[in-house]
Amino acid sequence: MRVTVSGAYSTKFGKHPGSSARELLTEACLGALDEADMTPEAVDEVHVGNFMGELTDDQGHMGVMTADYLGTAGVSATRSESACASSGWAFRNACAAVEAGIADVTLVAGVEMMHATGIERLTDALADAADNEYENSCGLTFPGIFALIARDYMDEFGVTREDLAEISVKNRANGVRNPVSQYQEEVTVEDVLEARPIAPPVSLLDSCPITDGASAVVLVSPEYADDEGIETSAVVVGSGASTDTLALQDRDALSRTLSAERAAERAYENAGVTPEDIDVVEVHDCFTVAEALAVESLGFFERGEGAYAAVEGETASDGRIPVNTSGGLLAKGHPVGATGVAQIVELTKQLEGRHPTQVEDAEVAVAHNVGGSGASTTVHVLQSEGVEGVGGGS
């Protein structure tokens, strides 16, 4: 795959009580277009990632809504939904449209508005990502699902709550430097352990927050960028996606994420890279245990070793493989339908050398976006424009 990124923007993540989804989407899209030095008229196709607009905003048809509010009614536009991997999929579909020659310029955005809905209705809405017949209907919601996963992982590998807490400590520290991050205060291991229990062993500080926010990137075909003299900073060279069973009960093990392992394998093959080539990563740390599993799925650590990566500083911004320099979902926040594109925004800044927590010589980056309990995952590989020797595998 070879699709170029020419602009990327996220709104501030957090509470936006005075704004609606269309306002944040418009801010993100105009921000990304402005970075690309393009106007909305240049866009051929709009892909929007959103998980639960029908439940939180009484609004479907958000692809059209986004195009309309940009003043570009007439372009083709749609929405992708794959639970919390909704905009990972919107991004993948938009890349496919460019790669297929259907569009020269696609605008990919993601949004979720989570605060206006009360916490009970919101928890119920989020549970639509799980299996309604076998999970939600039994009262299992996401903190419970990840508590089951965390218990299984801790039992199998002798991991402690302290070990997992280090992931929250690292990501909160990174969030302090990220201007769009919802949380900008450091926490300690003790803070995480003593925070309010949500679903033991998961505490409030093991969990990502409830977030409003939107993100957008502009994708162009390399030919169009050449012809139009458009400046591009990063290139998407690999895309992989996979699924697992919708319900936890149907999996052989909770302590690994098969959908992520397969998506990573496919993305690496598509890009012609190996884990050793990768310099910086954004993973889907909806809960602390999710980051431990993610860095294993992506091939950076053996099974059971992912939990120690943060403890030993290996995933710190100056570590062997920096993970979630943005603050991740734990600090930056997790407006679910925006997260996949928000990861691309952060990685584009890394590849351009202008990230607030810049990784030295970052040339190859990976984004890992998960839906539900790991029932779906998308993985994308990006590299800096002009870098030779890796990428562009097919």
Next chain:
Amino acid sequence: MRVTVSGAYSTKFGKHPGSSARELLTEACLGALDEADMTPEAVDEVHVGNFMGELTDDQGHMGVMTADYLGTAGVSATRSESACASSGWAFRNACAAVEAGIADVTLVAGVEMMHATGIERLTDALADAADNEYENSCGLTFPGIFALIARDYMDEFGVTREDLAEISVKNRANGVRNPVSQYQEEVTVEDVLEARPIAPPVSLLDSCPITDGASAVVLVSPEYADDEGIETSAVVVGSGASTDTLALQDRDALSRTLSAERAAERAYENAGVTPEDIDVVEVHDCFTVAEALAVESLGFFERGEGAYAAVEGETASDGRIPVNTSGGLLAKGHPVGATGVAQIVELTKQLEGRHPTQVEDAEVAVAHNVGGSGASTTVHVLQSEGVEGVGGGS
């Protein structure tokens, strides 16, 4: 575009009180795979069209659910949503994945379960396709929206309720011969005029019914079909999509569907065809006036003439341009997220020469799937395998 169809199947449309979305999806997918003489293991990627599963089934993440229940957890899978054009878009995204070389075999399905939700909640859910801030919130729902459109069209062109009723008469007659059709009884113009008023001038028989149902098609790359010796019957040669403003109030005219005009223009250009090349058509007749507008948007009739097409028999199965030989949404039914794929299923049968209302020498077919009040449209052009001289434009 050049993507081949190798299997197509619709469940019976109507009431399925004992079934859930996953059951109908599984029936449709296995039916399509069986027609293709393939097993689920051959599928690389699943695209599901669904509009409002979060509201009717408390279930998002339907791409994963479909893959899981087919026993193929591990494939890549997602959902597309563009209101009533959800599976038109799932089909377009699946075609793009094949065309981009991302997948050799994609399975595209659509589903909607509408009966289990009470009529008041359902009407409210369907209204999520409109603009929540400027339409739903003022009490405008879809029968009202299409009543406004019908009034404008009737006023502008001197069309009568009798003229529009002929569309319902024609489609109901076609539905009688279609085994999957929800309604299988003929109606008269008088029946339509005297039916219960829904939103005058729209009566119950000017309106499509509430429907449960699912449809699926298997798409393969021509190279894969050749290599594997897979029998294919139809080829997708053109895809076009477009949008209009989300809210009616922002449009210059209600009596035309600009999104459909643009989508058709793009699909025809992509396929290298003109309206004169087309032999058979499925259009989105959610209300009688919608078919009149559709046949104008697609270039078969001048503005204002579409209403007379059924009156004069031009859109009958033996007319100049047969429209909705399936019975259309008015008779076959409209499980909204399934409709776009259901149209492809019907047209594939026409191109294979085995449709219950077969059009003689049908070689080029067009599907027209509309979201909301015309805020989005997808148009696809298909042709019989082996036909030369049209199609394959790019």
